[in-house]
Amino acid sequence: MPYRFDTKCVHGTPDRAYRDGVRSVSFPIYQSATFAHTEVGHGQFNYTRQDNPTRLQLEETVAALEGGADAVAFASGMAAIAAVFELLKPGDQVICSEDLYGGTTRLFNNISKKNGLQVTFVDSTDTDLVRAAITPATRAIYIETPSNPMMNVTDIRACAELAHGAGALLIVDNTFLSPVFQQPIPLGADLVVHSGTKYLAGHNDTISGFVVTATRELGDAIRLIGKTTGGMLAPFDSWLVLRGIKTLSLRMERIGQSALTLAEALQKNPHVKQVYYVGLPEHPGYAVNRRQATGAGGMLSFRVDSRETAERVLKGVRVIAFAESLGGTETLLTYPLTQTHDVVPAEMRERLGINETLLRLSVGVEDVRDLLEDLEQALEG
Numbered sequence: 261m262p263y264r265f266d267t268k269c270v271h272g273t274p275d276r277a278y279r280d281g282v283r284s285v286s287f288p289i290y291q292s293a294t295f296a297h298t299e300v301g302h303g304q305f306n307y308t309r310q311d312n313p314t315r316l317q318l319e320e321t322v323a324a325l326e327g328g329a330d331a332v333a334f335a336s337g338m339a340a341i342a343a344v345f346e347l348l349k350p351g352d353q354v355i356c357s358e359d360l361y362g363g364t365t366r367l368f369n370n371i372s373k374k375n376g377l378q379v380t381f382v383d384s385t386d387t388d389l390v391r392a393a394i395t396p397a398t399r400a401i402y403i404e405t406p407s408n409p410m411m412n413v414t415d416i417r418a419c420a421e422l423a424h425g426a427g428a429l430l431i432v433d434n435t436f437l438s439p440v441f442q443q444p445i446p447l448g449a450d451l452v453v454h455s456g457t458k459y460l461a462g463h464n465d466t467i468s469g470f471v472v473t474a475t476r477e478l479g480d481a482i483r484l485i486g487k488t489t490g491g492m493l494a495p496f497d498s499w500l501v502l503r504g505i506k507t508l509s510l511r512m513e514r515i516g517q518s519a520l521t522l523a524e525a526l527q528k529n530p531h532v533k534q535v536y537y538v539g540l541p542e543h544p545g546y547a548v549n550r551r552q553a554t555g556a557g558g559m560l561s562f563r564v565d566s567r568e569t570a571e572r573v574l575k576g577v578r579v580i581a582f583a584e585s586l587g588g589t590e591t592l593l594t595y596p597l598t599q600t601h602d603v604v605p606a607e608m609r610e611r612l613g614i615n616e617t618l619l620r621l622s623v624g625v626e627d628v629r630d631l632l633e634d635l636e637q638a639l640e641g
C-alpha cells in the first residue's frame with residue numbers, strides 16, 4: 261500500500277521501514293566509514309562516501325516526497341547544486357533566473373564560467389524571455405520559484421516545455437516551498453535541488469543538500485559525481501534531516517498560516533512600503549503559484565521607508581533573530597543587501613530591487629502574535 265505524503269514524512273517508503281532488522285522505530289545512525297562483505301560480491305554497502313544506510317533511508321524518503329525516481333544527499337545545498345553542473349561540459353549554455361540564491365549566482369560567476377559554461381541570466385517570470393535566450397548550445401534551464409529574495413514566480417510547466425523542446429534539462433531549486441507545497445518533477449522538471457538546511461531539516465541545526473532526479477539514469481549520474489567528488493552527507497547529519505522531515509507537513513502548515521497573517525499585518529504598517537508574499541492576491545505571481553503549488557510558504561520580503569528603519573528593525577527585534585538562513589523553527593530576519601546577496605553584482609542587485617530598504621523574513625513556528633508584536637515594536641522603534 262503506497263503511503264500518503266504525511267505518512268512518508270514519518271516513515272519513508274513502505275519497503276524501507278525497519279531496514280535494520282531489530283525494528284527500531286527511530287531509524288539508526290550507521291556511524292561507520294566502511295561495511296564488511298561476507299564473500300566476494302556479497303555486500304549490501306561498501307564505503308560511506310559511496311553509500312550508507314542512514315543516508316539511503318533519507319534519500320529514499322526525499323525522492324518519495326518529491327515524486328522523483330532517486331535522490332542524492334549532499335553535505336550542503338551548494339554541494340548539491342555544484343554536482344548538478346558537473347553534468348554539463350565546456351561550451352554548454354545554462355539559462356537561469358536572475359533573481360537567485362546569492363551562493364548560486366556566485367557558483368555560476370566564479371566556478372561554472374571558469375569551467376567553460378555559458379551562463380545567461382534572464383527574468384524567468386517572463387517565459388518569452390526564456391524562449392528568446394535559447395541557443396543551439398542550451399543544455400539546462402535553472403530556476404527558483406518563488407525566488408530569493410524578491411519572491412518572483414516562474415511557470416515550471418512552461419519552462420519544462422521550453423527545456424525539452426531544446427533538448428535541455430529543467431532544474432528547479434525547490435527550497436522555498438518544499439515538497440509540501442510544490443513538486444516540480446510531476447510538473448516536468450528533470451532535476452530538483454534543495455538546500456536541506458532549510459525546511460527539510462527545519463531546525464536551524466544542520467547543513468545539507470539534495471538532488472532529486474526524475475529518472476534513475478540521472479540519479480546514477482549524480483551518484484557517480486557525488487561519490488567521485490565526495491561531498492556526501494554524513495550519517496549523523498542524515499539522521500538529523502530524517503528526524504526533521506517527520507514534522508515537515510506540520511511545520512509548513514503552521515508557517516504558511518503565520519506568514520499570511522504577518523504579510524497582511526505588515527501591509528498596514530506605516531513604515532512598510534511594500535510586501536512581497538506569494539500568498540497575497542495582488543502579488544504578480546499569485547495566479548501562477550496557485551496553478552503549480554498548493555501553498556505560498558513561509559518566506560516574505562518587505563520594503564521599509566528608509567535605511568534607518570531597516571537598521572532599526574534589524575537591531576530591535578527580540579523574539580526574531582537577525583540572521584542569515586531560513587526555513588527553520590526559529591523566525592529569522594535577513595538583510596539581503598549585506599548578507600545573502602552581497603556577492604550579487606551591484607548593478608544586478610539594484611535592477612532586482614535588492615537595496616538598503618529590503619528585509620527578508622523567514623517565518624518560524626512561534627506564536628504568530630509574538631512575532632507580530634516583535635515586528636511592530638521594532639518598526640516603531
Ligand SMILES: *Cc1c(COP(=O)(O)O)cnc(C)c1O
Pocket residue numbers: 336337338339361363364404408433435436454455456457458467468469586
Ligand atoms: C540556502 C540556499 C541554498 C544553499 O544551500 P546551503 O545548504 O546553504 O549550501 C540554495 N538555494 C536556496 C534557495 C537557499 O535558500
